[in-house]
Amino acid sequence: MGEFDLLARVLDRLPPPSPKVHVGSGDDAAVTVPGGATVTSVDALVDGVHFRRGQASLAQIGSKALAAGLSDLAAMGADPGEAYIVLGVPIDLDEEGCLEVLDGLTELAVATGTTLAGGDVTRAPSLALAITVVGHAARPEQLVTRSGGRPGDVLVVTGELGGAAAGLLVLEELDSAAGLSADEAAALLARQLEPRPRLDAGRALARSGATAMIDISDGLGGDAAQLARASGVGVTIQASTLPVAAGVAQVAAAAGRDPLELAAGGGEDYELLAAVPADRVTEAIAAVEATAGAQLTPIGELAAAEGVEIRRPDGSLLQSAGFDQLA
Amino acid sequence: MGEFDLLARVLDRLPPPSPKVHVGSGDDAAVTVPGGATVTSVDALVDGVHFRRGQASLAQIGSKALAAGLSDLAAMGADPGEAYIVLGVPIDLDEEGCLEVLDGLTELAVATGTTLAGGDVTRAPSLALAITVVGHAARPEQLVTRSGGRPGDVLVVTGELGGAAAGLLVLEELDSAAGLSADEAAALLARQLEPRPRLDAGRALARSGATAMIDISDGLGGDAAQLARASGVGVTIQASTLPVAAGVAQVAAAAGRDPLELAAGGGEDYELLAAVPADRVTEAIAAVEATAGAQLTPIGELAAAEGVEIRRPDGSLLQSAGFDQLA
Numbered sequence: 001m002g003e004f005d006l007l008a009r010v011l012d013r014l015p016p017p018s019p020k021v022h023v024g025s026g027d028d029a030a031v032t033v034p035g036g037a038t039v040t041s042v043d044a045l046v047d048g049v050h051f052r053r054g055q056a057s058l059a060q061i062g063s064k065a066l067a068a069g070l071s072d073l074a075a076m077g078a079d080p081g082e083a084y085i086v087l088g089v090p091i092d093l094d095e096e097g098c099l100e101v102l103d104g105l106t107e108l109a110v111a112t113g114t115t116l117a118g119g120d121v122t123r124a125p126s127l128a129l130a131i132t133v134v135g136h137a138a139r140p141e142q143l144v145t146r147s148g149g150r151p152g153d154v155l156v157v158t159g160e161l162g163g164a165a166a167g168l169l170v171l172e173e174l175d176s177a178a179g180l181s182a183d184e185a186a187a188l189l190a191r192q193l194e195p196r197p198r199l200d201a202g203r204a205l206a207r208s209g210a211t212a213m214i215d216i217s218d219g220l221g222g223d224a225a226q227l228a229r230a231s232g233v234g235v236t237i238q239a240s241t242l243p244v245a246a247g248v249a250q251v252a253a254a255a256g257r258d259p260l261e262l263a264a265g266g267g268e269d270y271e272l273l274a275a276v277p278a279d280r281v282t283e284a285i286a287a288v289e290a291t292a293g294a295q296l297t298p299i300g301e302l303a304a305a306e307g308v309e310i311r312r313p314d315g316s317l318l319q320s321a322g323f324d325q326l327a
Numbered sequence: 328m329g330e331f332d333l334l335a336r337v338l339d340r341l342p343p344p345s346p347k348v349h350v351g352s353g354d355d356a357a358v359t360v361p362g363g364a365t366v367t368s369v370d371a372l373v374d375g376v377h378f379r380r381g382q383a384s385l386a387q388i389g390s391k392a393l394a395a396g397l398s399d400l401a402a403m404g405a406d407p408g409e410a411y412i413v414l415g416v417p418i419d420l421d422e423e424g425c426l427e428v429l430d431g432l433t434e435l436a437v438a439t440g441t442t443l444a445g446g447d448v449t450r451a452p453s454l455a456l457a458i459t460v461v462g463h464a465a466r467p468e469q470l471v472t473r474s475g476g477r478p479g480d481v482l483v484v485t486g487e488l489g490g491a492a493a494g495l496l497v498l499e500e501l502d503s504a505a506g507l508s509a510d511e512a513a514a515l516l517a518r519q520l521e522p523r524p525r526l527d528a529g530r531a532l533a534r535s536g537a538t539a540m541i542d543i544s545d546g547l548g549g550d551a552a553q554l555a556r557a558s559g560v561g562v563t564i565q566a567s568t569l570p571v572a573a574g575v576a577q578v579a580a581a582a583g584r585d586p587l588e589l590a591a592g593g594g595e596d597y598e599l600l601a602a603v604p605a606d607r608v609t610e611a612i613a614a615v616e617a618t619a620g621a622q623l624t625p626i627g628e629l630a631a632a633e634g635v636e637i638r639r640p641d642g643s644l645l646q647s648a649g650f651d652q653l654a
Contacts, residue, residue, distance in 0.1 A: 041357070
């Protein structure tokens with residue numbers, strides 16, 4: 001089957017691998033000489049579960065699969081290193097289609113300095129990708145886990161929230177784009193279909209003393225709960241401070257939804273949520289602006305009492321949960 | 328969905344991770360401090376493509392998926408390190424079934440000293456596993472690629488061949504076990520369903536100066552061609568010297584097949600095929616016997632002329648191909 005040589009052909013077209021990669025694709029395994037600390041994450045995306053082929057281009061599907069993995073590296077403050085790709089090919093995806101998926105993926109790899117160092121292509125009942133990403137840091141202490149947050153730390157978030165959830169509504173409900181300009185609608189769709197991992201911001205936050213960090217893949221509330229639980233603390237978030245993306249209010253209104261719920265509960269924004277000591281927040285804001293050109297917004301703080309509360313501007317609860325409800 | 332916490336529960340039950348693993352499962356990514364050279368390989372196995380659920384137990388499916396990955400590390404002469412598991416769960420596989428898959432996999436991980444350091448569990452249309460294995464060596468020069476073979480090197484193979492292919496015939500054609508004792512039939516089934524990666528033999532061969540090495544997953548002829556092509560040489564194999572597993576002759580006779588074709592063309596034996604300089608073959612045989620308790624058999628040699636020939640005892644060709652036919 002010709003398409004099963006595709007990966008080798010795609011990899012052969014790429015720029016030379018990073019100096020860490022001694023043996024790339026084509027042997028039994030890739031050989032790297034990483035040095036320092038290595039960060040590894042695996043993610044799977046399956047048609048009908050994580051995406052729908054009709055709603056996104058094949059290039060967007062490939063790109064988003066890699067972006068989700070690289071976002072995990074960003075949330076550790078790691079440098080991107082290598083990626084390994086498993087592509088499951090259904091019977092109705094031809095060679096050209098496979099190439100589109102891999103082209104979308106390689107474009108993001110090149111843009112982020114990630115070496116595609118190997119993979120496996122197999123027949124599968126539906127389009128599926130499993131991506132292994134490997135990142136690096138000079139020393140393990142430079143990396144930021146989820147578990148170092150302390151009461152009094154300020155909770156900060158990069159960029160804007162709710163855009164991916166609003167983009168999904170625009171994809172699924174035609175009317176929900178009614179109040180938007182063409183540019184606003186395109187921006188929201190891009191948030192849903194072409195997320196970009198916050199690699200620069202993650203490293204800037206790590207250098208600015210972030211004590212805990214996670215990427216927002218499941219939604220602010222759930223991911224804040226993960227961070228808080230891992231750190232053994234609680235979190236209070238002021239919904240009035242959330243940086244809601246442009247156009248989210250209009251989409252929410254058209255769809256009969258609460259914009260704050262899209263911002264606090266919608267997933268896949270792939271922004272970074274971090275705990276930063278109060279006396280380093282100003283430094284962190286400046287560092288994220290300088291290195292990533294992104295805003296960093298304080299949205300709440302870590303508290304001794306466990307659980308997560310997100311309060312509306314009027315003081316009422318938007319979300320509240322003990323950790324046992326968030327499993 | 329409860330089963331999606333399964334991986335965390337399984338990982339929590341395991342022995343402590345190796346000292347290389349600083350942060351295991353449960354954060355955005357695993358953190359390791361590998362040192363030296365790192366070897367990475369990814370493999371996917373899909374129900375109906377690589378295995379059939381009815382023909383193997385769920386534990387065997389999990390175990391074989393990891394074995395296939397570890398076999399790639401063995402073929403580099405690497406020490407096993409970490410594994411990351413993507414489990415795709417179909418609607419008709421319940422929590423207990425998932426645990427059986429993971430238990431089979433973890434049993435082999437523990438037996439080989441492999442740390443399960445992370446993973447992802449997702450809904451999927453059919454049972455599927457994607458396994459990332461990471462191995463280690465103190466220095467990259469200690470690892471054996473496919474590409475270092477030289478004309479005059481002796482081609483050696485570990486263990487016995489044809490057992491996995493004969494085991495598959497026993498699984499698929501009841502009559503083909505006719506001439507076998509119960510023990511022989513069980514041994515052939517085990518070769519097909521519960522392969523064991525030749526990690527000790529791989530390291531022994533690396534220390535004994537192997538210039539090129541590959542594991543036999545696709546079949547001796549095809550894998551020999553891969554090694555020869557990567558090394559820029561040709562290969563001649565004497566079929567009379569092949570170490571054919573016990574029972575293969577009887578199964579082949581019952582199924583109307585040629586036993587040499589099962590040994591030379593059947594895949595999934597997961598033995599190691601290596602090129603060794605002629606003056607180190609005796610040392611390599613002793614080292615594989617001493618460290619892995621396995622036989623190492625010289626079966627042919629590398630030649631300057633490209634292509635692969637496997638000759639029958641009477642001198643006629645069993646297989647012959649230029650590399651362009653073996654893509």
